[in-house]
Amino acid sequence: MLTLGAIILLAITVIALIAKKTLSKPQTESLISRAIPAAAPLTQPLPSTWYKSDDIYELERRAIFSKKWILLTHKMRFTETGSWIRYAEAGFDFFLIKNAEGTIRGFHNICRHRAFPVVVKDNGQNSVLSCKYHGWSYGLNGQLAKAPLYQDLPGFDRSKNGLFPLHVHIDDKGFVWVNMDAKSQPEISWSENRNQAARYSSFNLGDYQFDHVKQDTSSFNWKTLADKYSTNGNNGDISNSVNVQEKGSSAVSGFHFPNASVTISPHFFFLLRCVPTSATKSLLQYEVYRHKNASQEELKKLEEIIEQTASDYEAPAEKNLRAGVLVDQTPLEFQNQVYQLVEHHRKLEGVAGREIRPAQQILDKSAIKTEQDESLYSSCSGLSCGKTAKELDW
Numbered sequence: 001m002l003t004l005g006a007i008i009l010l011a012i013t014v015i016a017l018i019a020k021k022t023l024s025k026p027q028t029e030s031l032i033s034r035a036i037p038a039a040a041p042l043t044q045p046l047p048s049t050w051y052k053s054d055d056i057y058e059l060e061r062r063a064i065f066s067k068k069w070i071l072l073t074h075k076m077r078f079t080e081t082g083s084w085i086r087y088a089e090a091g092f093d094f095f096l097i098k099n100a101e102g103t104i105r106g107f108h109n110i111c112r113h114r115a116f117p118v119v120v121k122d123n124g125q126n127s128v129l130s131c132k133y134h135g136w137s138y139g140l141n142g143q144l145a146k147a148p149l150y151q152d153l154p155g156f157d158r159s160k161n162g163l164f165p166l167h168v169h170i171d172d173k174g175f176v177w178v179n180m181d182a183k184s185q186p187e188i189s190w191s192e193n194r195n196q197a198a199r200y201s202s203f204n205l206g207d208y209q210f211d212h213v214k215q216d217t218s219s220f221n222w223k224t225l226a227d228k229y230s231t232n233g234n235n236g237d238i239s240n241s242v243n244v245q246e247k248g249s250s251a252v253s254g255f256h257f258p259n260a261s262v263t264i265s266p267h268f269f270f271l272l273r274c275v276p277t278s279a280t281k282s283l284l285q286y287e288v289y290r291h292k293n294a295s296q297e298e299l300k301k302l303e304e305i306i307e308q309t310a311s312d313y314e315a316p317a318e319k320n321l322r323a324g325v326l327v328d329q330t331p332l333e334f335q336n337q338v339y340q341l342v343e344h345h346r347k348l349e350g351v352a353g354r355e356i357r358p359a360q361q362i363l364d365k366s367a368i369k370t371e372q373d374e375s376l377y378s379s380c381s382g383l384s385c386g387k388t389a390k391e392l393d394w
Contacts, residue, residue, distance in 0.1 A: 036351070039343040042336040051221040056342070057279035063345030064258050064338065065090040065276075066180050066359035069193050071260040072096065073271065073287060075174045077210050078104055082140055085123045088283075090222075090276045092180060092359060094166055095119050097129075099140035106166030106178050107142050108361070113150075118163065129163075138163050164361045173197040173205055175262070175271075180359040187358065199254050203264050207292050211268075211299065214286040214306060222259055222282045225274030226334045257337060267294040268302050 050056055072087060073096070084097035086109060093109040095118075109117045116133035128145060130137040137146045142163035150156050167179040169190045175197060179186045251265040260273045271287040286306050290299055349356050 036344055036347050039340055042332045042339055045332065046223075046335045046339060050338075051223060052280050054279045057221075057276070059342055059346060060276075060338070061090045061092075062355065062357055062359075063342045065092065066357065067186070067188055067345075068258055068341075069169065069177045069179045069186075069188065069190060070258065071175055071177050071196075071256045071262075071271070071273070073176050074205070074210070074289065075104060075170055075176055076205075076208070076289070077287075080125055082125045082127050083123075084119060084126065084129075086119050086121065088275070088277070089180075093117065094178070094180075096168065096176065096178070097140055104168055104170060104176060105140070105142060106168045107163040108166065110164065111136050112144070112161045112163065113147070169193075171197045173200050173203075182359055182361050196254075196256055199252055200262070200264055202250075202252070203266075203269070205264075205269070205289075208269060208289045209292060211288045211290045214288065216284040217277075218282050218284055219280060220282055221280060222274045222276035223335070223338060225259060225261070225272070225282070225284075226255065226257070226338075255334075257334070267291050267298045270302070270306070 070089060072089075073085065077083070077085060078096070078098040081098055081100050081102070084095050086093070086095045094106060095109050096104055096106050098104050107118075109119055111118050111131035111133060113131065113134055113136045116131050118129050118131050118138065120132070128137050128139065135146065135148045136144065139145050142165055144158040144161045147156070147158065147161065151158065164182075167181065167186050169177045169179075171177065171193075177190075177193070177196075179188065179190075181187055251263060253261065253263040255261045259275065260271060262271050263269060268288065268290050270289065273285045273287075275283040275285055277283055288299075288302065288306075345356065
C-alpha cells in the first residue's frame with residue numbers, strides 16, 4: 001500500500017505531466033510549486049553539513065537567493081543621474097543604477113554580446129554604460145544604444161538585446177531590495193515583504209546621510225549571521241551595544257531574511273549584510289549612515305561597535321561548526337525558514353527531473369544568442385537528487 005507521501009508525490013507528478021502539455025515552463029513550475037506540501041518544521045538545529053557543503057550552498061543559491069527579495073542598500077547612495085553600485089551576491093554579479101527619471105534600476109552585469117562585465121569598478125557615475133570588450137553600449141534603462149558590427153544587420157532588433165533586468169523595490173523608508181527571479185513577475189511578490197520597514201517608523205531617515213562602507217572577508221557560512229541576529233527580529237548584541245554607547249537612547253534593530261540587518265539610532269544607522277561567496281566564506285559588509293547632527297566622536301563609537309561585531313564571528317561555536325561538531329543553541333525560526341525553502345525547491349526539482357534556476361534568463365527568440373547567453377548563471381548546477389538528499393539528511 002502506498003504511503004500518504006507517495007500518493008502526494010504521484011499526484012504532483014501527474015499534474016506536472018498534464019501541465020507540461022498545456023502550459024509554459026514557468027507556468028508549469030509555478031503550478032507544481034503550489035502543489036508541493038510544506039516540509040515538517042525543524043525540531044533540532046540544522047546539521048553542520050549545512051554550513052560547509054558546496055552542494056547545499058548551490059541549492060541555496062537556487063532556492064533562496066534566486067527567488068527571495070534581498071535587502072541591499074538605501075536610495076540615498078544614488079545621488080546623481082547615472083550613479084551606479086556593483087554587487088556580488090552568492091555568485092550573481094549585478095549592479096543598481098539611477099536613471100534619468102530618478103528611478104533605481106537593476107541589471108545583471110553581463111554584456112549581451114560576449115558576456116563581458118559592463119561595469120568593472122565597485123561604483124561610479126556614467127551617462128552611458130559601455131562594455132570595454134567590443135564597444136556595445138547601453139542607456140541608463142538598460143536598453144541597447146550601440147552594437148558595432150551588429151546594429152546594421154538585417155533583422156537585428158536592439159529592443160531584444162538590452163541588459164538582463166532585476167526586479168527592484170524601494171520600501172517606505174527608502175531601503176532598496178532586489179529579486180533575481182527572471183520571470184516578468186517574480187514568484188514571490190513584494191506584498192509578502194510589505195511590512196519590513198514598519199519597525200523604523202519613528203526615525204526620519206531624511207535627516208541622515210551616507211558616510212562610508214566597510215568590508216571584511218570571513219571564513220564562515222552566510223547563515224552564521226542570521227543564526228546570531230535573527231532572534232525575534234532583533235540584533236540583540238548590536239542593539240544593546242548601541243544603547244550603552246548612547247547612554248540609554250533608543251535604538252531599533254531588525255533582521256531581514258535572508259542575510260541583512262539594520263540598526264538605527266538617533267545619531268546613525270548602519271546596514272550589515274553577510275554576503276555568501278562560497279559554502280564556507282562570506283563577505284561582511286557594513287554601510288554606515290550618519291545623522292546630520294552626529295559628531296565625529298559618536299561615529300568613532302560606532303566604529304568600535306562594528307569592530308567588536310566583526311570579531312565575534314570567530315567564536316568557538318563557529319569553529320566547531322566548521323569542524324563538524326554541532327554547537328548551536330539559537331532559536332530555530334531562521335534555520336527552519338532556510339530548511340523549508342531549500343527542501344521545497346529540492347522537491348520541485350525532483351518532480352521536474354532537472355535543476356530549476358529561477359535567475360536564469362529566458363531569451364527572446366529574435367535576440368542575438370551567444371554561448372554565454374545560453375548558459376547565463378548555469379554554473380549554479382551540479383546536483384543530482386540522490387546526492388542532494390544525502391547532504392540534506394541529519
